[in-house]
Amino acid sequence: GSKDDSTGSGSGDGKIVLGFSQVGAESGWRTANTKSIQDSAKAAGIELKFADAQGKQENQITAIRSFITQKVDVIAFSPVVTSGWDAVLKEAKDAGIPVILTDRAVDSQDTSLYVTFLGSDFIEEGKKAGQWLVDQYKGKTGPVSIVELQGTTGAAPAIDRQKGFADTIAADPNLKIVKSQTGDFTRAQGKTVMETFLQSTPKIDVLYAHNDDMGLGAIEAIEAAGKKPGTDIKIITVDAVKDGMTALSEGKINYIVECSPLLGPQLMDVVKQVKSGGSPEKRILTKETTFTQEQAKTELPNRQY
Amino acid sequence: MTILKNRLFWPAVILVALLVVNMFTSNQFITVRDGHLFGTLPDILRGSAPLLLVALGMTLVIATGGIDLSVGSVMAISGAVACLLISDLGNQNSVGSVLLIIGVAIVVSLVLGLWNGALVAAVGIQPIIATLILMVAGRGVAQLITDGQIINVQSSPYATIATGFFLAMPVAFLIAVGAVVLTVLLTRRTALGLLLESVGGSPTASRLAGIRSRRITVMTYVVSGGLAGLAGLIYSANIKSADSISAGNLIELDAILAVVIGGTALIGGRFSIAGTVIGALLIQTLGVTVVAVGVPSKATLLFKAVIVVALCLSQSATFRQKVFGRIKPRPATAVRAEVPA
Amino acid sequence: MTTVDMTPATNKSNSPTNPRRRVYLPNTKYIPILATLTLLLIMYFTGVANYRNFGQPSVVVNLFRDNAVLLVVAVGMTFVIITGGIDLSVGAVISMTTTLTATLLAGGWPPLVVLPLVLLLGALLGAGMGAVIHFFKVEPFIATLAGLFLARGIALFINQNSIPIRDKLWKSLSEYRIVLADGVVTKVTSVTAVVVVLIAAAVLAWTRFGRNVYAVGGNADSALLMGLPVGRTKIAVYTLSGFCAALGGVLFSINSTSGWALQGQGLELDAIAACVIGGVLLTGGSGYVFGSLLGVMVYGLIQTIITFQGDLNAAWTRIIIGLLLFGFIVLQRVVTRRAK
Amino acid sequence: MGEPSPVLEMTGIRKVFPGVVALDGVDFRLFPGEIHALMGENGAGKSTLIKVLTGVYDIDGGDITLGGAAVRFTGPLQSQKAGVSTVYQEVNLCTNLSVAENIFIGREPRRLGRIQWGLMRKRAAELLARLDLNLDVSASLDTYSLAIQQMVAIARAVDVSARVLILDEPTSSLDASEVEQLFKVMRRLKEEGVAILFVSHFLDQVYEVSDRLTVLRNGKLIGEYKTAELPQVQLVEKMIGKELAVLDDLENKAQRTRAKTAEAAPILSATGLGRTGAIAPFDLTINAGEVVGLAGLLGSGRTELARLLFGADRADSGTLQIDGKDVTLRSPQAAMKHGIAFSSENRRTEGILGELTVRENIILALQASRGWTRPIPRRKQDELVDKYIKALQIRPADPEREVRMLSGGNQQKVLLARWLITEPRLLIIDEPTRGIDVGAKAEIQKLVAELSDGGVAVLFVSAELEEVLRLSHKIEVLRDRRLVEELENTEGVDADRIMQTIASGATS
Numbered sequence A: 001g002s003k004d005d006s007t008g009s010g011s012g013d014g015k016i017v018l019g020f021s022q023v024g025a026e027s028g029w030r031t032a033n034t035k036s037i038q039d040s041a042k043a044a045g046i047e048l049k050f051a052d053a054q055g056k057q058e059n060q061i062t063a064i065r066s067f068i069t070q071k072v073d074v075i076a077f078s079p080v081v082t083s084g085w086d087a088v089l090k091e092a093k094d095a096g097i098p099v100i101l102t103d104r105a106v107d108s109q110d111t112s113l114y115v116t117f118l119g120s121d122f123i124e125e126g127k128k129a130g131q132w133l134v135d136q137y138k139g140k141t142g143p144v145s146i147v148e149l150q151g152t153t154g155a156a157p158a159i160d161r162q163k164g165f166a167d168t169i170a171a172d173p174n175l176k177i178v179k180s181q182t183g184d185f186t187r188a189q190g191k192t193v194m195e196t197f198l199q200s201t202p203k204i205d206v207l208y209a210h211n212d213d214m215g216l217g218a219i220e221a222i223e224a225a226g227k228k229p230g231t232d233i234k235i236i237t238v239d240a241v242k243d244g245m246t247a248l249s250e251g252k253i254n255y256i257v258e259c260s261p262l263l264g265p266q267l268m269d270v271v272k273q274v275k276s277g278g279s280p281e282k283r284i285l286t287k288e289t290t291f292t293q294e295q296a297k298t299e300l301p302n303r304q305y
Numbered sequence B: 001m002t003i004l005k006n007r008l009f010w011p012a013v014i015l016v017a018l019l020v021v022n023m024f025t026s027n028q029f030i031t032v033r034d035g036h037l038f039g040t041l042p043d044i045l046r047g048s049a050p051l052l053l054v055a056l057g058m059t060l061v062i063a064t065g066g067i068d069l070s071v072g073s074v075m076a077i078s079g080a081v082a083c084l085l086i087s088d089l090g091n092q093n094s095v096g097s098v099l100l101i102i103g104v105a106i107v108v109s110l111v112l113g114l115w116n117g118a119l120v121a122a123v124g125i126q127p128i129i130a131t132l133i134l135m136v137a138g139r140g141v142a143q144l145i146t147d148g149q150i151i152n153v154q155s156s157p158y159a160t161i162a163t164g165f166f167l168a169m170p171v172a173f174l175i176a177v178g179a180v181v182l183t184v185l186l187t188r189r190t191a192l193g194l195l196l197e198s199v200g201g202s203p204t205a206s207r208l209a210g211i212r213s214r215r216i217t218v219m220t221y222v223v224s225g226g227l228a229g230l231a232g233l234i235y236s237a238n239i240k241s242a243d244s245i246s247a248g249n250l251i252e253l254d255a256i257l258a259v260v261i262g263g264t265a266l267i268g269g270r271f272s273i274a275g276t277v278i279g280a281l282l283i284q285t286l287g288v289t290v291v292a293v294g295v296p297s298k299a300t301l302l303f304k305a306v307i308v309v310a311l312c313l314s315q316s317a318t319f320r321q322k323v324f325g326r327i328k329p330r331p332a333t334a335v336r337a338e339v340p341a
Numbered sequence C: 001m002t003t004v005d006m007t008p009a010t011n012k013s014n015s016p017t018n019p020r021r022r023v024y025l026p027n028t029k030y031i032p033i034l035a036t037l038t039l040l041l042i043m044y045f046t047g048v049a050n051y052r053n054f055g056q057p058s059v060v061v062n063l064f065r066d067n068a069v070l071l072v073v074a075v076g077m078t079f080v081i082i083t084g085g086i087d088l089s090v091g092a093v094i095s096m097t098t099t100l101t102a103t104l105l106a107g108g109w110p111p112l113v114v115l116p117l118v119l120l121l122g123a124l125l126g127a128g129m130g131a132v133i134h135f136f137k138v139e140p141f142i143a144t145l146a147g148l149f150l151a152r153g154i155a156l157f158i159n160q161n162s163i164p165i166r167d168k169l170w171k172s173l174s175e176y177r178i179v180l181a182d183g184v185v186t187k188v189t190s191v192t193a194v195v196v197v198l199i200a201a202a203v204l205a206w207t208r209f210g211r212n213v214y215a216v217g218g219n220a221d222s223a224l225l226m227g228l229p230v231g232r233t234k235i236a237v238y239t240l241s242g243f244c245a246a247l248g249g250v251l252f253s254i255n256s257t258s259g260w261a262l263q264g265q266g267l268e269l270d271a272i273a274a275c276v277i278g279g280v281l282l283t284g285g286s287g288y289v290f291g292s293l294l295g296v297m298v299y300g301l302i303q304t305i306i307t308f309q310g311d312l313n314a315a316w317t318r319i320i321i322g323l324l325l326f327g328f329i330v331l332q333r334v335v336t337r338r339a340k
Numbered sequence D: 001m002g003e004p005s006p007v008l009e010m011t012g013i014r015k016v017f018p019g020v021v022a023l024d025g026v027d028f029r030l031f032p033g034e035i036h037a038l039m040g041e042n043g044a045g046k047s048t049l050i051k052v053l054t055g056v057y058d059i060d061g062g063d064i065t066l067g068g069a070a071v072r073f074t075g076p077l078q079s080q081k082a083g084v085s086t087v088y089q090e091v092n093l094c095t096n097l098s099v100a101e102n103i104f105i106g107r108e109p110r111r112l113g114r115i116q117w118g119l120m121r122k123r124a125a126e127l128l129a130r131l132d133l134n135l136d137v138s139a140s141l142d143t144y145s146l147a148i149q150q151m152v153a154i155a156r157a158v159d160v161s162a163r164v165l166i167l168d169e170p171t172s173s174l175d176a177s178e179v180e181q182l183f184k185v186m187r188r189l190k191e192e193g194v195a196i197l198f199v200s201h202f203l204d205q206v207y208e209v210s211d212r213l214t215v216l217r218n219g220k221l222i223g224e225y226k227t228a229e230l231p232q233v234q235l236v237e238k239m240i241g242k243e244l245a246v247l248d249d250l251e252n253k254a255q256r257t258r259a260k261t262a263e264a265a266p267i268l269s270a271t272g273l274g275r276t277g278a279i280a281p282f283d284l285t286i287n288a289g290e291v292v293g294l295a296g297l298l299g300s301g302r303t304e305l306a307r308l309l310f311g312a313d314r315a316d317s318g319t320l321q322i323d324g325k326d327v328t329l330r331s332p333q334a335a336m337k338h339g340i341a342f343s344s345e346n347r348r349t350e351g352i353l354g355e356l357t358v359r360e361n362i363i364l365a366l367q368a369s370r371g372w373t374r375p376i377p378r379r380k381q382d383e384l385v386d387k388y389i390k391a392l393q394i395r396p397a398d399p400e401r402e403v404r405m406l407s408g409g410n411q412q413k414v415l416l417a418r419w420l421i422t423e424p425r426l427l428i429i430d431e432p433t434r435g436i437d438v439g440a441k442a443e444i445q446k447l448v449a450e451l452s453d454g455g456v457a458v459l460f461v462s463a464e465l466e467e468v469l470r471l472s473h474k475i476e477v478l479r480d481r482r483l484v485e486e487l488e489n490t491e492g493v494d495a496d497r498i499m500q501t502i503a504s505g506a507t508s
């Protein structure tokens, strides 16, 4: 083994080397996230070692281990799943490499295994979506039938966004989820499933989609069925990607909960901080908001993804 | 009696059964609304088009004893190419240029098919690996084309090939039907079908009978590529955008399943296009039914498992014999003793 | 019971090679493996030449640790493919095993009960599919695809969330480090995998069962007429594959002290690919466990190179994997042809 | 000998396949220490009887008693365990395994469950040596010619100490010398009290070894006779149910007088053509209307030679001229373009396509030469097919039946028909009469004669020397994969003369 000094593979010039393991490229959101990280690393003068796990935990573990082998300075990754990181994180800890979680959390009990978790809270997103709905129908009587387009079955965002939403709307007995099916986070599935929802459900008042893409697919289906999205059927989605915002501003979507992929700049700051011996707080929430149709109109121009 | 023996009888029965279920679950199963068919059935037919096309090509490939895993990636690429070009158009609604672009996308897919065929027939790589290469790399290429983002198009002529109607029938389905008819003509009106089955049956014997196995093999991969490309166009036109990541993801599995349900053996030889059609419709209908009857997503796979198990058992003559009573007497117990456990 | 046609359609075992190779060349059958090995080494040293720290022994050692699961699964798959079959259920069986293991352990079951239980379950599922394939003459593809749906369905039904494993035994197993040399450590998982490979190789080469596997793959109908236990062999290989998958699942749950219903998605394809790269013929009748081992190594090495390259986004990752695979396979073909 | 109780008795056996009654109330007895020939035309039901007995097919009616006990086997595995050792028609071995394994698989010598490869190879070599074969037993079986494979199958069967030994057309592609070896072994086993069931279409062989014979016709039992008491002619009558004119008519045309081929230009002439490891460079010219026979022991390279002329294997030395023009045959298609046809000796793996129907199998080659874009009109197909089904008496005469459901001999006829309808100028037929019954064999020989009279050149390869002598104008003698001598088939040329050449290996 080559006896590299602490700067590890940092090519001599003391440049910080960051190993980042991405979940994969399962959606436009994810690609935007990747871009943001790559760009801001360049901007911050940090050497980025990027590994795409193609949605597989094993690949991600492999990547992290390989980062350890390559003696990078800092490791950051968005875990595919919440569980099962203790072992590899411990290895990193033993190798004295600080680890930063981005976008998704892990459920390790020993929180000393990672420096901080930087990213959004899916349950919170679900809650926000639910809250808006509750407010909309405050004081109104009569049942409201909701259909839900879930994300990929078993994926963390899908589970949490469902949970947060369900918990919140429980407050109003009128709000009922009549049908709920996975749309795999994709437009095509979103459309197909919505078509069937429309065919097999007597009356739909609200659609809650776990991401914009499924929502956009659903809009196609709704229009094809001769209904007006946004008015005949209220639509709530999560993410606020550009296409979603456009639809929102056109009044086809009623409400979007933002889940920003642009973690890059924030991440780089934290990396620098960690490298210079600083200790950021354990949980850094990304600045995220929600958009109504009006807000969308003003926000849309300065969406770069 | 003989109809009961037909391999396609039980798949057909299950298909009909599922359709009947949908009849009850759906508001309109099939009606006419503003001049075209509307309802669950038309939705199923339209939705099944991509799978039908892919499975069709797969049938020919499998008949030669091969397999094509790359179809999903080819779908992604053709969709990406088309949408990229269309989105650059000045007037996205000009029918001429859209048709031209569709042509380009198809040609690209044909070339990709040719690549597969060359690897299999000329280089002599096992089909599963040869096509795996394009399956993996192809999606990467598609993502490069779209830069990992979703490309939206606002072209009504393009959208028509998926969502439009012609003579009250969904265009997408008509395209699929057209492809099926063409393939049937191509294989059964010419000698192609016979030669395919012969090559699949035994490459050695076919060679000695003077059949140009290589050419035929290559051709099937080219056709498969082309049809996958067409499927990709319909897929992307359906959502008016190119989704290079999820387009045709895992469709190869459904396609192969459709072919096998249709009674074409994976080792090659005899193939049945009618069977494939039933298979594809069955799979599509199954997907819709799952949603319609509101099976919770966590139970969806179990539901599918049950259906597939039922399917493969129903197709086994031996099983039917055992269940619906055997004609022959069971072997005498005399030897049962000799049969080692 | 079984009816045998006078001329079986399944007699394609030797179609890729020239069935009329009349002149006997000594051990041409090892050429593919040797070619693969050589190319593998070439690939490795190219890596060493191009990337810092690639030469470290730990890179090679980790290759085994990171691919332990794939390795074990590929071993089972090798048996199945040699009989001319295919097993799509392995990835799902892994997910089922990990989920079940995690759930049971979380439910406070004793690990020494859970371990044999899940292994047995995997084997049973395999046996079930084997039985369906043999007795009802169902295409292995459909039968095992049903198995896939079933296994993953069960997993999702048990629990969609990923479940952490806090059991002591599992934890200690996953953290136990076996020091090979200073700075070179490996884990229980990789050792298990290697042991499995060795056992499997021995079984295939030196036992009646092993040889029957080849015979069935060579020509099932002839094998039957030769009085070989075709049915038992077929069922046995799927049982074995199911067992290996379950074992893979256990290793998985050890490696990542957790269980998840989406674990090991698409792993079946990786395993099949690894076998085929290692020279196992999908038409059945020929191949070696050692070949599959090499196949897995090729897969792993490609992954390693990708990570060391370190500046590839998703798109390029896939493209490069494809290209490396392409280059490898084609060279393999060429070398093998030359040698023959 | 007196009549002890039969070791095997089958009574009222019935077996129905979709569309055919293969066996209808057949009785059969087999006594210990006898060699019992089972006779019948192609499709009479011989193989089916054997497969029913050994449990490959299950019975639709009738009883089987083995050594007094009623049995009904569920498969070869069980019948073997019960002491019935069988060589089925067609070579049923695993060509991907080594010779030694093919002989021993299922009963390999083991210590502590571990196969003793060394010992196994040693035993295999010894066993084959007893049959006068010295092969590399660790080579995989597909490196050997079909005849060799047949010998291996026999070796496997005779090695197990069985009560009953069944041989279904074991000699179909063996040469005289191998047949002799086999008979030696059979006689030895007979002495040891083994009951042997023997199927063959070679009457002389039957008369040479068998003590008793049972005749089947169209799945029905005709009768059981002591071989010594049944003259050949009567036997043939019982088999085909009518007198066989063609046979003797061909018998007495011993030497074929050369047809008007005096001025005929050579269709094909090879000079120094060869392929390393397969066949040494040879010179050969074939004229229109000429029948050229290839004689030689098994493995002498006849098939290899034939394959070169068809482009099935590529020659790596020498030149080939067709109609005086230099050509290189890169592929079978190339050869077919020049009007060459080749029917392989290995009908099972290189010939018929089991899943396809008789019709499809017959038109395959013709269709291939026309290319897929120009299908043969269905009417035309049916005409052609019907014509040859009649001409070759393919039974059952159902063009839409899958070929794998035909009996071995009928499959061979289908294969011949495939090439005949291509109306070749040079017809290369390798072991065309393998497993074909007396009647049909005579028909085929007549056909060859007619073809050559009609100006077609024929390259005739057969393990049966008499046949070669009867048909050929010119005989090429091969030995150790080289062409050692060319003989005009004139008076004085006979089997002995040729065996002599083969033995002495006179190199011209």
Ligand SMILES: Nc1ncnc2c1ncn2[C@@H]1O[C@H](COP(=O)(O)OP(=O)(O)OP(=O)(O)O)[C@@H](O)[C@H]1O
Residues within 6 Å of the ligand: C004, C005, C006, D017, D018, D020, D021, D022, D040, D041, D042, D043, D044, D045, D046, D047, D048, D049, D089, D395, D396, D404, D405, D406, D407, D408, D409, D410, D435
């Ligand atoms: N698997 C099968 N399916 C349907 N029919 C069959 C099958 N096997 C044999 N037959 C039919 O049974 C009859 C007897 O066939 P069998 O093979 O016993 O004849 P054989 O006496 O062995 O002829 P040969 O001398 O040519 O081998 C034939 O008509 C054949 O077509």
Ligand SMILES: Nc1ncnc2c1ncn2[C@@H]1O[C@H](COP(=O)(O)OP(=O)(O)OP(=O)(O)O)[C@@H](O)[C@H]1O
Residues within 6 Å of the ligand: C022, C023, C024, D133, D134, D135, D136, D143, D144, D145, D146, D147, D148, D173, D277, D278, D296, D297, D298, D299, D300, D301, D302, D303, D304, D305, D345, D463
């Ligand atoms: N005694 C033997 N030892 C080794 N190889 C043999 C022997 N006999 C035959 N072979 C194999 O058979 C091949 C030649 O057989 P081929 O079929 O060409 O000649 P043949 O005269 O047609 O023999 P057959 O009558 O068996 O067809 C050789 O290449 C060799 O591999």
Ligand SMILES: [Mg+2]
Residues within 6 Å of the ligand: D046, D047, D048, D089, D168, D407, D408, D409
């Ligand atoms: Mg027979």
Ligand SMILES: [Mg+2]
Residues within 6 Å of the ligand: D145, D302, D303, D345, D430
């Ligand atoms: Mg020969």
